[in-house]
Amino acid sequence: MDSSDTQRKNIAIIGGGLVGSLNACFLAKRNFQVDIYEAREDIRVTKFARGRSINLALSYRGRQALKAVGLEDQVVAYGIPMRARMIHSLSGKKSAIPYGTKSQYILSISRENLNKDLLTAVEKYSNVKVHFGHKLVKCYPEKGVITVLGQDKVPKDVTCDLIVGCDGAFSTVRTHLMKKPRFDYSQQYIPHGYMELSIPPKNGDNKSFTCTLFMPFEEFEKLLTSRDVLDFFQKYFPDSIPLIGKQALVQDFFLLPAQSMISVKCSSFHFKSHCLLMGDAAHAIVPFFGQGMNAGFEDCLVFDELMDKFNNDFSMCLPEFSRFRVPDDHAISDLSMYNYTEMRAHVNSRWFIFQKNIERLLHAIMPSTFIPLYTMVTFSRIRYHEAVLHWYWQKKVINRGFFLFGTLIAVSGTYLLMRYKSPRPLDYLRRPSEWVTYFQNTGHVSL
DSSP: OOHHHHHTOEEEEEOOSHHHHHHHHHHHHTTOEEEEEESSOOTTTSOOOTTSSOOEEEOHHHHHHHHHTTOHHHHHTTOEEEOEEEEEOTTSOEEEEESSSTTOOEEEEOHHHHHHHHHHHHTTSTTEEEEETOEEEEEETTTTEEEEEOTTOOEEEEEOSEEEEOOOTTOHHHHHHTTSTTOEEEEEEEEEEEEEEEEOOOTTOOOOEEEEEEEEHHHHTTOOSHHHHHHHHHHHOGGGHHHHOHHHHHHHHTTSOOEEEEEEEEEOSEETTTEEEOTHHHHOOOGGGSOHHHHHHHHHHHHHHHHHHTTTOHHHHHHHHHHHHHHHHHHHHHHHHHHHHHHHHTTTOHHHHHHHHHHHHHHHHSTTTOOOHHHHHHSSOOOHHHHHHHHHHHHHHHHHHHHHHHHHHHHHHHHHHHHHHOOGGGGGSSOGGGHHHHHHHHTSOOO
């Protein structure tokens, strides 16, 4: 496909969030005509909706995607490094579990600021147009036609060569693909909800701290009054009250109801050469591995790499994208659910902390053989499903090592016990040819 043919291709991206706007940057660099249809108003000129998002953790995969469009340095500049998970016990004791080595960290990023930066970057391309306040009403992927409803409330049909659904966990594009034969879809809500709380800046500093409370919905529903909330925090999070402030805590708690979290899987991610799903529209995941945005950004990077490989041929790129990404995105979905269980039940376990220390020790001794799961997922571009397979192998090796070590200790202990407390029975462990002599000497048998 030559450059003149590329310029005639029109791409409609549904959704101007993080993945949609980044994807537009990648496609614009290839000289496609790109139109983004975003149902919301421009967040750069309207008030950002607080309490309906979780702070982002930018890691290696996401940074590589941003680097490919020249935005990594700009975004990283306002990120806050996070090097460890801090565990607060009810007694007031604090213990840190490092995310990786001393030089490794993830970055806390404001969703609002990142989305604004990406939209601004998109608009620098002359071949991109962003249509705010335009909602997708209908989608006909086999025809390459979408129907959008703008601010004038008049439906408008738009013809394009490729429809890219980046419209989130409740994707309208995906809803239309679900009507197609052999399209698999599943979703799962977890029992926990989340609520954002804010720790105000101190000493004139201009940096506040946004934290997220995760809790079963039935626990949220028990807290009906200000006193209920304060008593609950005093019991379970006493060190947070002085930081947030009692009045601000109550105000934040009742500002919005707890939000739900959903995990979505589907397959495939494409329909012929006309339609493609990316980001949460293809694989919404729970936030407990910090990979939702990173996986979505890696979608964009992988598709760009495939476009290089297949010379911008949609009929080759789209099927290959599904073949390549479905197992990986399903794997990170499963890992996120695993981490959901781990974080709510195991982080205070001594056995869990011991295992983490063993993993770090083995990684320090054999860095290319034993790699902690979190390191593979967060600080590399090892494919998600390959990271899972390697993790299973490592667990098997470590468990066998524990078993052999335990067996050796048990056998050694038994030997020492018998050797020093009851030595005589061990003398029976002789060669058969020596038994007669032994019995004669000990007087046990007479011939």
